Amino acid sequence: MIRAENVTKIFTGRGITVRAVDGVSTTVDKGQVVVIIGPSGSGKSTFIRCVNGLEMFNEGHVYIDGVDIADRKTNINKIRAEVGMVFQQFNLFPHKTVLENLTLAQQRVRRRKKKVAQEKARALLNKVGIAEKESEYPSRLSGGQQQRVAIARALAMDPKVMLFDEPTSALDPEMVGEVLDVMKTLAREGMTMMVVTHEMGFAREVADRVLFMDEGKVIEEGTPEHFFKSPQEERTKLFLKQVL
Amino acid sequence: MTGTDRAWPWKILLAVILIFSAAAIWGSVKRIDYQWRWYRVPQYFLYEAEEPIKIPFDGVVEGIAVSGGDALVTLVSEDGEKQQVSVDNETVRVSQGEDLFEGDTIGYVYQWHAGPLLTGLWTTMWISAAASVLGLIIGLVAGLMKISKNYTVRSLAAIYVEIIRGTPLLVQIFIAYFFIGTVFNLDRNVAGVGALALFAGAYVAEIVRAGIQSIPKGQMEAARSLGMSLPQAMMDVILPQAFKRILPPLSGQFISLIKDSSLVSVIAITDLTKSGREIITSTFATFEIWLVVAAMYLIVTSILSQFVFYLERRLRVSD
Ligand SMILES: Nc1ncnc2c1ncn2[C@@H]1O[C@H](COP(=O)(O)OP(=O)(O)O)[C@@H](O)[C@H]1O
Numbered sequence: 001m002i003r004a005e006n007v008t009k010i011f012t013g014r015g016i017t018v019r020a021v022d023g024v025s026t027t028v029d030k031g032q033v034v035v036i037i038g039p040s041g042s043g044k045s046t047f048i049r050c051v052n053g054l055e056m057f058n059e060g061h062v063y064i065d066g067v068d069i070a071d072r073k074t075n076i077n078k079i080r081a082e083v084g085m086v087f088q089q090f091n092l093f094p095h096k097t098v099l100e101n102l103t104l105a106q107q108r109v110r111r112r113k114k115k116v117a118q119e120k121a122r123a124l125l126n127k128v129g130i131a132e133k134e135s136e137y138p139s140r141l142s143g144g145q146q147q148r149v150a151i152a153r154a155l156a157m158d159p160k161v162m163l164f165d166e167p168t169s170a171l172d173p174e175m176v177g178e179v180l181d182v183m184k185t186l187a188r189e190g191m192t193m194m195v196v197t198h199e200m201g202f203a204r205e206v207a208d209r210v211l212f213m214d215e216g217k218v219i220e221e222g223t224p225e226h227f228f229k230s231p232q233e234e235r236t237k238l239f240l241k242q243v244l
Numbered sequence: 245m246t247g248t249d250r251a252w253p254w255k256i257l258l259a260v261i262l263i264f265s266a267a268a269i270w271g272s273v274k275r276i277d278y279q280w281r282w283y284r285v286p287q288y289f290l291y292e293a294e295e296p297i298k299i300p301f302d303g304v305v306e307g308i309a310v311s312g313g314d315a316l317v318t319l320v321s322e323d324g325e326k327q328q329v330s331v332d333n334e335t336v337r338v339s340q341g342e343d344l345f346e347g348d349t350i351g352y353v354y355q356w357h358a359g360p361l362l363t364g365l366w367t368t369m370w371i372s373a374a375a376s377v378l379g380l381i382i383g384l385v386a387g388l389m390k391i392s393k394n395y396t397v398r399s400l401a402a403i404y405v406e407i408i409r410g411t412p413l414l415v416q417i418f419i420a421y422f423f424i425g426t427v428f429n430l431d432r433n434v435a436g437v438g439a440l441a442l443f444a445g446a447y448v449a450e451i452v453r454a455g456i457q458s459i460p461k462g463q464m465e466a467a468r469s470l471g472m473s474l475p476q477a478m479m480d481v482i483l484p485q486a487f488k489r490i491l492p493p494l495s496g497q498f499i500s501l502i503k504d505s506s507l508v509s510v511i512a513i514t515d516l517t518k519s520g521r522e523i524i525t526s527t528f529a530t531f532e533i534w535l536v537v538a539a540m541y542l543i544v545t546s547i548l549s550q551f552v553f554y555l556e557r558r559l560r561v562s563d
């Protein structure tokens with residue numbers, strides 16, 4: 001479903017160059033949940049943003065369903081419609097109501113009729129447990145509610161894959177659970193997911209595989225079992241000791 | 245909302261200062277012995293003109309019928325052609341059976357006309373409106389060009405903005421009319437509106453650029469991650485939010501444009517300012533006319549700012 005080969009992203013600016021992602025390769029098969037962990041600044045966000053082309057990488061390849069996203073002939077908008085993304089800062093459209101947040105891209109990108117889009121939106125709002133807020137503006141919602149709307153907005157496109165970049169890091173602790181619950185439900189239903197998170201409990205419970213990144217590289221990769229019981233690399237051990 | 249209960253002493257102070265200022269101005273004007281002629285002003289808004297009605301052929305007055313204040317005069321030419329004209333009853337100069345030559349005056353009609361102050365105001369308004377619409381389009385395009393990833397596109401917009409912002413509007417109007425206007429044989433109105441639009445466009449471009457860049461990057465990323473194209477994301481996500489933020493500076497720009505439009509009077513467009521100058525040359529009511537002209541600009545700009553204020557409140561619902 002997702003195949004990344006030797007992805008490298010170099011930032012240049014003000015005379016310094018940063019290899020934010022340095023030769024990362026991995027695959028996520030259909031229905032799998034892959035969790036990426038690692039210290040801040042290790043390149044997790046940059047890598048996950050390379051997967052849907054929000055960040056254009058300097059070297060390597062990313063294939064979504066076998067399609068090379070960096071190929072000139074690839075319509076990146078079409079790929080992105082198949083790849084949902086949830087951000088740390090929610091990024092809901094503040095000038096649109098909750099319902100409009102969910103219908104906008106359905107109508108513009110999927111060319112769905114308004115009625116159809118609204119039905120889909122309502123079903124998803126119901127699923128994430130905020131059906132009653134459909135005509136509110138995002139600023140009237142709590143962080144946890146906003147993030148659930150953001151997840152529903154991504155799901156409204158019927159994506160084949162969902163990417164999450166620290167979806168609970170900006171939330172007050174009491175709201176983390178409601179968002180993780182939605183994500184767990186998704187995982188159980190067989191959604192293919194790539195999740196950057198610091199929630200080790202989530203990783204342990206739903207991940208098929210865990211990647212540990214540091215300084216732009218994948219340092220260690222394995223099942224949660226392997227990871228939390230018998231990590232091999234020194235840096236992994238050090239990191240886990242700090243967060244657990 | 246602190247201190248609202250103690251606002252009244254300050255209001256009184258304000259009133260006192262204003263009254264004193266008015267009195268001081270009045271006193272100084274009195275000293276120079278200026279003859280105020282306010283009664284002359286209204287006719288420059290609206291006036292009733294007397295127009296002579298003349299017979300278009302040699303002929304005879306067949307009959308005069310009076311209805312209300314008007315007299316209906318029936319004329320017959322030497323060839324037997326009949327015509328009826330209506331004139332004010334009080335002003336009938338002919339009597340039944342009278343022989344007339346072509347061009348003789350039968351009587352007069354009275355008609356209301358907009359005076360130069362109103363026609364000037366109208367010119368100012370449409371010139372400002374046309375320049376605003378064009379300036380908004382130019383500014384939007386130039387603003388988007390300024391944030392383009394392409395170096396050439398970005399630089400072109402930057403050069404345009406620099407040139408316009410670095411030269412006086414008055415000089416731009418002269419160049420637009422006497423240089424570009426001569427080369428391309430432009431009408432003075434086209435040159436005037438064009439110069440104002442290009443001028444406003446440069447400032448609007450900066451406002452638009454700043455407005456778009458003030459929208460958090462995450463908005464564009466969220467829209468693009470849903471598969472929306474760059475133009476779609478701009479139209480549906482970025483610009484509506486940016487518009488809300490740039491409405492105050494944008495409206496300030498357009499209010500300025502109404503005032504700046506007074507400069508087109510130098511290329512002989514009869515806007516409100518030019519009308520004022522023309523009236524003064526024939527009446528010498530200098531003080532009155534300039535005060536009235538200033539008040540007219542002030543009324544138009546205040547109405548506009550009130551409207552923008554209302555619009556801002558309407559747009560605030562999603563905050
Ligand atoms: N737009 C950017 N320009 C320059 N450097 C960047 C940019 N985005 C990220 N970086 C750098 O790339 C590295 C990886 O950042 P990031 O992917 O955000 O890490 P993480 O998500 O793991 O905290 C950091 O050193 C960061 O400073």
Ligand SMILES: [Mg+2]
Pocket residue numbers: 044045046166
């Ligand atoms: Mg990050």
